Amino acid sequence: MSRNRITLTGIACVAALGLAACGGGGSYGGGSDGKASTATREASTATDISTVKVSDSPLGHILVDGAGRTLYLFTADGKNTNSMKCDTACLKLWPPAEGKPKAGSGADAGLIGTTKGSAPQATYAGHPLYYYAKDKAPEDLKGQGIDGIWYVLNAKGSAVKQAAPSTDSDGDSGY
Template identity: 60%
Template structure:
């Protein structure tokens, strides 16, 4: 192998390791599409249960879908994520109150670099930046590690109803 081939392979390998922190990247879309969606309105003051194409799921006060990352420990953020990944999967910060259908006993926080990150049933909560409106579930099932939660705090592993949702990688 030539030096340029080895260098190219090393560069591709290093880039793939950077994406692995948020999943394996196998879903195939680009990260660049997420930056515009990061401006969608969030309301971390409340978590509640709302109807969606996946059934009744956990959302914030504005109806934005909340996700769990299966590699997180109980009440522990285990995600090793760079700045680009954090733009795509921003944590829900603060300690929300229980809204309609949510169980106040399941709400807590974990430490996120000195700030509280909301948890539900022990799962740290995250948004998915491309979810632009209440009811969007575009992050569902990405890399088989990102899922919405039901009212009991369990991962909902059902596939999204619409073929244009849930197949966005980074």
Template identity: 40%
Template sequence: MTRSVKHQRACALAAVALVMLGAGACGDADSGDDTGPYGDATTSEASESPSEEATAEGAASLAIASDDELGDILVDNAGMVLYLFTPDTTTESTCYDQCATAWPPLLTDTADVTAGTGLDGALIGTTERTDGTTQVTYNDHPLYYYAEDSEPGDTEGQGVNDVWWVVNPAGEGVTTMS
């Protein structure tokens, strides 16, 4: 029986250590909140957002929408706002797993991405993700949705943890807050 109690204590301590390690890996000490490094769209509700449908592979297209506070910004053909992630320093995405749940990538099944009026088609590109899918880039920035943006024009992801920004037609992050 002593061995069983020691075994249970060891398992309990190991479980607590794993939980603490996991919490530390997901938190952002500088943000002052407990939403994690990707915002708070890591719940099951986030995976049910319309952005999941928008990331389904097919031909992608980009357009411009006007936001009263942020100016002209990049959206997909359904009007869903697109973001860049500043840790992506090349065309290669660094947002996977839990990050990609909160920030689904804009995917396409063709390199022929349509540029709407006012966009520079030469800035459009694609990059292969580690899972073999193809993500759309603009001005060498991989593009993402925010899972908590539920309606066209929503900009709930703007400025999350000072690393997620809507994209202007020049392909730069708009670093002002809405």
């Protein structure tokens, strides 16, 4: 029994070291006040803002990142300006898409930019881009229309204001 316990402890330590080595590669977090947040980084681990591209969805052609995660705009933001005053909980739920992306399939390179500041946030048609932490899979649209201020964007950079598809019994997108 003691040998099994030692083996399990060793496996757990190796796994923990492996996970620690995987983290910290990107710069996520930092709202308008420039503060990085561990919670924000954790919520954003599946992001790839190196590319902004267009993908088919039940809402039509929408913007996604290089990993296929849905990108959102916040209607109160100014052109190329993150106006969102966000505490840690807010940043965890709506992490900014930080970095300088390139145009992928279907995206207009002339519409891609960044906000100014210590942690540039990706923009499209002047809209700062965000993720929604409850979107777990590339196809998720769970942030669509929340509070009437969060929307996906189409290839022209306009907010898509139609309702998101209904969800199934476990709360996941039904497609």
